[in-house]
């Protein structure tokens with residue numbers, strides 16, 4: 001990760017409400033220059049609202065947003081020049097052709113990327129002459145990424161980067177994003193895909209009910225989970241799953257396809273093995289692996305909502 005002293009993005013006490021809904025609640029965050037920050041969180045958590053505030057498209061009710069030292073909601077000219085924003089809604093004229101959209105956006109910047117080259121990288125060459133509304137969902141998604149990156153922005157805000165993309169297109173987009181970062185762009189991306197978060201992001205911010213409940217590297221998030229191990233085995237006889245769930249350290253027990261999966265800490269591993277031995281049950285094919293980012297993320301969100309409901 002390339003860093004300089006001044007962060008590219010700085011949020012202080014950011015709060016944004018819509019009527020009685022508190023969409024973003026007191027978020028402090030700094031994103032270093034050249035960093036790729038992933039934003040994770042359940043639907044409706046406030047991720048897009050936070051992105052809108054960073055883009056200067058939504059005005060906070062309280063707190064401050066600084067993007068490269070300026071308030072993007074006030075200094076629109078600077079924000080438009082320095083930010084590339086991929087939104088969930090493209091907001092283009094329906095009849096605009098793909099080539100026209102790319103040329104239009106390129107014309108906004110001093111040193112844009114070559115539209116034809118970018119279209120090629122994103123598999124849009126054969127669609128250049130079509131109205132953008134005639135594109136498939138995944139192609140529209142790729143066009144929105146192209147429009148966000150065509151101006152060589154200093155900061156790219158990518159909302160649900162690869163939602164709806166097929167696996168090959170997703171890989172193409174990931175390699176483009178990495179290349180853009182290598183060229184110096186700071187990137188904030190919203191994602192629901194843990195594989196994407198793990199592959200691309202230096203750090204992850206987890207948002208839940210408008211608040212930031214975790215901020216760490218992918219490895220740090222996995223390491224900080226209260227249940228860092230996953231046991232998988234095929235029991236030789238029926239196991240009382242509720243008994244396993246009752247052990248200290250066991251966070252989650254699921255079963256399917258004759259396999260039991262237990263997400264747990266070290267004490268829970270010993271308790272489960274002890275229980276199986278006492279019951280004379282053999283754990284065939286026993287594997288104990290480190291929790292994945294998926295499990296760590298679910299654990300962070302689960303602990304937060306348990307705390308909120310207490």
Ligand SMILES: Nc1ncnc2c1ncn2[C@@H]1O[C@H](COP(=O)(O)OP(=O)(O)OP(=O)(O)O)[C@@H](O)[C@H]1O
Nearest residue numbers: 018021022023041042043044045046047048049050
């Ligand atoms: N323009 C708006 N008017 C009213 N309420 C809004 C508006 N935009 C967002 N909200 C509300 O604010 C909350 C946060 O929404 P937001 O879109 O930021 O969540 P999100 O984390 O991006 O969700 P998703 O993963 O579903 O895209 C939700 O309760 C949503 O209904």
